[in-house]
Amino acid sequence: MPKNQQFKEFQEHSVAEFFKKNRQMLGYSGKIKSLTTVVHEYVTNMIDAVEEEEDNLPEAFVKIEEMGPEHYKVIVEDNGPGIPENYIGKAFGQMLAGTKFHRFMQQRGQQGIGAAGAVMFGQVTTGKPTKIITGQGDGKILECELSIDVKKNRASINNKKTYSGEMKGTRIETELKNVLYQKGRYGIDEYLRRTVLANPHLKLTYVDPEGKTIIYDRAVDDIPPKPKEAKPHPRGVTVDDLLGYALRSNSHKIKSFLRNDFTRISGKKVKEIQKKISFDLNKMPKDLRWDEAEELVQTFKETDFMRPPTDVLVPIGKKRLEKAVEEQLEPEFKQVVERKPKVYRGGVPFIVETALAYGGKAGNNNGDNEIEIMRFSNRVPLLFNKGTCAITKAVKSVDWDRYGIKDNTPVTILVNFTSIHVPYIGAGKKSIAEEEEILNEIRLSLMKTGRKLGKYLKGKRRQRKRLQKKKTFEIYIPEISKSLSEITGKKEEEIKKHLQSIVKQRFSDIKEDE
Amino acid sequence: MVEKAQEKALKELDEFGNQLLEKLNKKEAPSFQIPSRTRSNVEFDEEKEIIDITGKKSTRSFINASHVRKFMQTLLVARAAEEYIKNNRTVSKRELYYNLKHKLPGTNKNTWDDDNESSAVIDDLEATLGIVRQQMNVSAKSRGSIYGDITLKQAGDEFSCKKLGKGGWAIPGNVEDVEIVDYNAELILFIETEAMHSRLVEEGSYDDLDALLVTGQGMAPRGVKRFLKRLQDETDLPLIAFTDGDPYGFYIYSVLKHGSMQLAHVNDYYAVPNSKFVGMTMDDIDKYDLHNVTENLDEQARKKIEHNLNYEWFKYHPEWIKEMKKMRKKGVRIEQQALANKSLDFVAKTYLPEKIENEEFLP
Numbered sequence: 001m002p003k004n005q006q007f008k009e010f011q012e013h014s015v016a017e018f019f020k021k022n023r024q025m026l027g028y029s030g031k032i033k034s035l036t037t038v039v040h041e042y043v044t045n046m047i048d049a050v051e052e053e054e055d056n057l058p059e060a061f062v063k064i065e066e067m068g069p070e071h072y073k074v075i076v077e078d079n080g081p082g083i084p085e086n087y088i089g090k091a092f093g094q095m096l097a098g099t100k101f102h103r104f105m106q107q108r109g110q111q112g113i114g115a116a117g118a119v120m121f122g123q124v125t126t127g128k129p130t131k132i133i134t135g136q137g138d139g140k141i142l143e144c145e146l147s148i149d150v151k152k153n154r155a156s157i158n159n160k161k162t163y164s165g166e167m168k169g170t171r172i173e174t175e176l177k178n179v180l181y182q183k184g185r186y187g188i189d190e191y192l193r194r195t196v197l198a199n200p201h202l203k204l205t206y207v208d209p210e211g212k213t214i215i216y217d218r219a220v221d222d223i224p225p226k227p228k229e230a231k232p233h234p235r236g237v238t239v240d241d242l243l244g245y246a247l248r249s250n251s252h253k254i255k256s257f258l259r260n261d262f263t264r265i266s267g268k269k270v271k272e273i274q275k276k277i278s279f280d281l282n283k284m285p286k287d288l289r290w291d292e293a294e295e296l297v298q299t300f301k302e303t304d305f306m307r308p309p310t311d312v313l314v315p316i317g318k319k320r321l322e323k324a325v326e327e328q329l330e331p332e333f334k335q336v337v338e339r340k341p342k343v344y345r346g347g348v349p350f351i352v353e354t355a356l357a358y359g360g361k362a363g364n365n366n367g368d369n370e371i372e373i374m375r376f377s378n379r380v381p382l383l384f385n386k387g388t389c390a391i392t393k394a395v396k397s398v399d400w401d402r403y404g405i406k407d408n409t410p411v412t413i414l415v416n417f418t419s420i421h422v423p424y425i426g427a428g429k430k431s432i433a434e435e436e437e438i439l440n441e442i443r444l445s446l447m448k449t450g451r452k453l454g455k456y457l458k459g460k461r462r463q464r465k466r467l468q469k470k471k472t473f474e475i476y477i478p479e480i481s482k483s484l485s486e487i488t489g490k491k492e493e494e495i496k497k498h499l500q501s502i503v504k505q506r507f508s509d510i511k512e513d514e
Numbered sequence: 515m516v517e518k519a520q521e522k523a524l525k526e527l528d529e530f531g532n533q534l535l536e537k538l539n540k541k542e543a544p545s546f547q548i549p550s551r552t553r554s555n556v557e558f559d560e561e562k563e564i565i566d567i568t569g570k571k572s573t574r575s576f577i578n579a580s581h582v583r584k585f586m587q588t589l590l591v592a593r594a595a596e597e598y599i600k601n602n603r604t605v606s607k608r609e610l611y612y613n614l615k616h617k618l619p620g621t622n623k624n625t626w627d628d629d630n631e632s633s634a635v636i637d638d639l640e641a642t643l644g645i646v647r648q649q650m651n652v653s654a655k656s657r658g659s660i661y662g663d664i665t666l667k668q669a670g671d672e673f674s675c676k677k678l679g680k681g682g683w684a685i686p687g688n689v690e691d692v693e694i695v696d697y698n699a700e701l702i703l704f705i706e707t708e709a710m711h712s713r714l715v716e717e718g719s720y721d722d723l724d725a726l727l728v729t730g731q732g733m734a735p736r737g738v739k740r741f742l743k744r745l746q747d748e749t750d751l752p753l754i755a756f757t758d759g760d761p762y763g764f765y766i767y768s769v770l771k772h773g774s775m776q777l778a779h780v781n782d783y784y785a786v787p788n789s790k791f792v793g794m795t796m797d798d799i800d801k802y803d804l805h806n807v808t809e810n811l812d813e814q815a816r817k818k819i820e821h822n823l824n825y826e827w828f829k830y831h832p833e834w835i836k837e838m839k840k841m842r843k844k845g846v847r848i849e850q851q852a853l854a855n856k857s858l859d860f861v862a863k864t865y866l867p868e869k870i871e872n873e874e875f876l877p
Contacts (some may be wrong), residue, residue: 004678055592248633257799335841430745469579472579472582472583473576473577473579473582476582476583476586476618477617477620478618478619478620479586479589479590479618479625480576480585480586480589481620482593483586483589483590484531484535484544484593484594484595485533485588486593486596486597487527487530487589487592487593487596488528488531488532488535490535495535495538498538498539498541499538499544499576501541502538502541502542502543502576502577503577506543506577
């Protein structure tokens with residue numbers, strides 16, 4: 001019951017209070033991290049928004065301006081559908097009110113706190129509103145300033161200007177203080193680099209505080225398939241989730257709520273569940289108590305359900321990821337592994353994708369002597385809380401040495417975890433919980449990439465040896481040709497050609513790219 | 515001017531090159547066969563009565579990483595040999611080594627790094643082509659000499675080996691171009707030491723014995739062995755060996771008669787299987803009462819006896835085995851020059867004429 005209470009309180013909190021209380025959890029701790037978090041929130045929102053539209057390839061512009069000491073302006077612009085005037089407040093000003101919260105669907109952002117948090121952070125540190133410029137491609141442009149009325153828990157929009165001009169998309173400008181721009185593994189540069197890797201259809205232009213422009217071109221030109229909405233599977237829900245769904249349900253009875261709002265719960269199953277539990281499922285969903293929800297979740301665990309459909313997941317895709325890795329890391333060797341969808345907690349489908357890149361720009365970007373790990377969940381780079389993340393743990397659990405991969409081997413490992421429900425540790429969405437099935441999947445795919453690289457490295461070593469061996473023949477060819485020519489009167493050049501072709505044939509396994 | 519022996523070499527070299535070329539034209543990796551010269555491939559051929567190599571051959575291929583260097587070196591020597599023959603130049607092994615040592619084009623590698631490499635290749639080429647180095651105008655060391663009533667011709671010069679002073683004619687490393695013009699002798703006497711050779715020259719033994727006196731100054735070098743072989747072949751005179759009465763002297767004789775293990779691939783060119791051994795023998799010690807001029811065998815000499823006893827070509831002659839066993843039993847050796855104990859001319863006036871007249875030989 002105290003949990004239930006908490007949930008209700010949570011809803012009643014004002015944005016300001018929520019933000020203050022959960023600031024750290026939301027990623028706004030530390031000067032470098034806070035800046036990265038703001039960019040992250042805007043960029044993920046932006047890509048999700050663009051993808052909502054059919055046939056639109058996302059193109060983003062990110063610019064960081066230095067306004068003074070620990071004072072920056074973040075500008076993010078997209079080519080999305082633009083935002084109608086009356087939705088601006090909802091889109092940016094209200095926490096938990098984003099479109100995402102009510103949808104059980106694989107998306108980058110998950111809880112709808114994101115953009116509002118960023119707006120809030122700007123407002124708290126500078127006292128200034130966030131500027132929004134948006135156009136829907138209809139010849140009109142709307143410019144306004146958005147701030148959050150902390151008392152009313154509502155967005156307030158001021159200095160509204162409408163003018164004509166060609167614009168399709170949205171531009172956000174937020175000023176921030178107490179933040180710091182820095183390169184390195186927690187910085188924006190790295191965040192964006194990784195974003196591009198996981199979103200090969202994204203074109204990104206980035207202007208850093210020094211005015212340097214980096215253009216990341218698309219690695220692929222096709223739009224990835226849209227994730228489908230899917231109802232939750234009974235095995236995948238927590239008590240919290242269940243209560244949340246119950247509260248928002250339109251059904252009049254828990255019976256129908258279960259049948260309508262979940263996948264794989266048939267009328268027959270409802271009857272089976274009813275037999276196992278102590279309360280009547282004919283009651284109103286919103287009257288579901290915490291202890292009853294607990295009982296239900298427990299009963300779900302003891303009941304057999306069909307596995308959830310897994311076609312609702314859209315991973316990056318093997319070919320796309322390969323192209324992205326090729327384009328961004330220009331590796332000497334790459335291996336992408338896409339595993340079949342699996343289920344964790346008995347009901348949550350997920351897919352693990354792994355890429356391993358060797359050589360080229362891969363590995364050791366931050367100067368530390370270890371394998372570079374790039375973590376992603378639903379294509380969003382996870383930069384922080386590396387240590388607690390299932391991906392990191394899986395990487396560390398593999399005996400890379402066995403594949404001839406040492407600490408200083410230039411290797412980048414990329415793992416993208418795709419799921420409708422990512423089991424984050426904390427609301428900061430920075431690391432993935434160590435679910436056994438997840439850990440296993442990541443481990444298995446990593447081992448496969450390791451094996452492949454190991455084989456490649458072995459081949460390379462062999463190749464080097466073969467090359468040396470080939471040389472031992474080649475250095476003697478001129479002398480032999482000359483002698484044999486003098487003995488037989490045959491043209492030296494002809495003998496040389498013959499000998500060379502014999503060596504070439506013998507070493508036909510060696511690539512001709514020396 | 516190319517001599518007959520060299521003509522054969524040229525023909526063999528030419529064939530060798532063409533054989534390689536043929537393979538190349540068939541797009542095969544060129545290779546050639548070398549009769550194996552390892553000890554295990556050496557045996558005593560009782561029919562020919564020479565130490566020979568068995569039929570085992572190894573292939574040396576261009577496309578084998580452990581062969582290619584030697585392959586190159588072999589061609590290098592083959593090419594040079596052809597040039598030496600055509601230009602009528604004879605080189606020493608050492609000269610050949612320096613002559614052909616250079617960096618391989620575009621590398622820091624030398625054609626060879628020491629003369630072991632070049633020597634091995636010369637031996638290989640001998641075995642492969644079935645000719646001796648002298649035929650390729652690579653001379654062996656010149657050591658040894660001949661004195662006696664024989665007229666030879668070399669490089670256009672005709673000379674009698676009796677009219678060249680006391681030392682006689684120094685036998686060169688390469689005798690392929692030596693022509694036997696005329697001779698007046700009954701036998702060829704091979705003498706181990708130069709000192710004994712001088713003694714016999716001084717005592718006029720060439721006349722008394724009607725002998726051609728040849729010394730190799732110890733173990734006969736290739737030049738002397740080849741010369742003896744040709745001399746015996748072309749004159750059909752008996753070849754009689756006169757060495758110290760010790761396991762080394764007897765071994766020198768065995769090489770003269772059956773050839774050496776090192777040159778097993780070319781013993782046909784050197785060995786004279788019908789040669790005979792006149793002394794010194796263990797029986798001589800008793801017969802000529804030389805007991806006071808023997809010397810005790812040292813450890814090394816005893817070992818040498820054991821080695822000799824184990825050679826197939828020693829076992830082939832029971833007399834040899836008997837002689838070695840006598841030596842072992844007596845524990846002494848007797849030098850040729852110990853005969854001087856009787857008198858300086860004892861060897862020339864008594865010992866040799868007696869033994870040769872009575873044909874007191876070991877086979």
